[in-house]
Amino acid sequence: MTHALVIGGTGMLRGATLRLTQSYDRVSVLARSRSRIEQLAARGERGDGVIHPLVVDYTQESLLHDAIAEALNDHGPIELVVSWIHSSAPDAHKIIANQVGSKLKQTGERCRWFDVLGSAMADPSSEKKNRIEEFLYWEKIDYRAVILGFVVEANSSRWLSHSEISAGVIKAIREDLEMSIVGQVHP
Ligand SMILES: NC(=O)c1ccc[n+]([C@@H]2O[C@H](COP(=O)([O-])OP(=O)(O)OC[C@H]3O[C@@H](n4cnc5c(N)ncnc54)[C@H](OP(=O)(O)O)[C@@H]3O)[C@@H](O)[C@H]2O)c1
Structure with missing residues (x-):
């Protein structure tokens, strides 16, 4: 069984979550x-319980641990x-x-982790570098960063729409981009 996890999958990542239900047997969606x-x-095309609700507040560490388990x-x-x-x-x-x-160590498989980050993370002095280094600790997890930028239109800029964000995340997954930017982070 193929299994994906989307943390915060009911907000701006809704479209990405639904897209993943077309290619994974189970998509665990974590939100409160x-x-x-x-x-x-209910909006998924496959109405066969492919989305598994993980109802938890991720600031509650022991409850989060139990939900992932x-x-x-x-x-x-x-x-x-x-x-x-x-x-x-x-x-x-x-x-x-x-x-x-830990689970992957038992099975020998690997996991790709697409970490969606705000535009401040595009700054080279930001904690992004630390985040990449942190993930080196989990040898079975391949870390990917997806940085959200903005859109410049007719001399002004705007935030990305939800569908632009979801499409950018799906593109990063499909093309397996180690680091990608949705929109742009510099004027
Ligand atoms: N560069 C950009 O264009 C950019 C960047 C960042 C944000 N934004 C915009 O800002 C808006 C607001 O952002 P947002 O952060 O509220 O994102 P969001 O994706 O709209 O919602 C947050 C997601 O995380 C879940 N969540 C939030 N707190 C949680 C918690 N403590 N535990 C578990 N799950 C939790 C929410 O579900 P529950 O509430 O059910 O827990 C939801 O699924 C977005 O709609 C987006 O358009 C734009």
């Missing part, structure tokens, strides 16, 4: 609102992670990567 996950699942136990190793995690949970990725990585 069960109803928003269920609304998303449940997903791994129920649906097997995770081979793709897409994460959009607010700075209010600076250690959430470590809790998740520890469990995903």
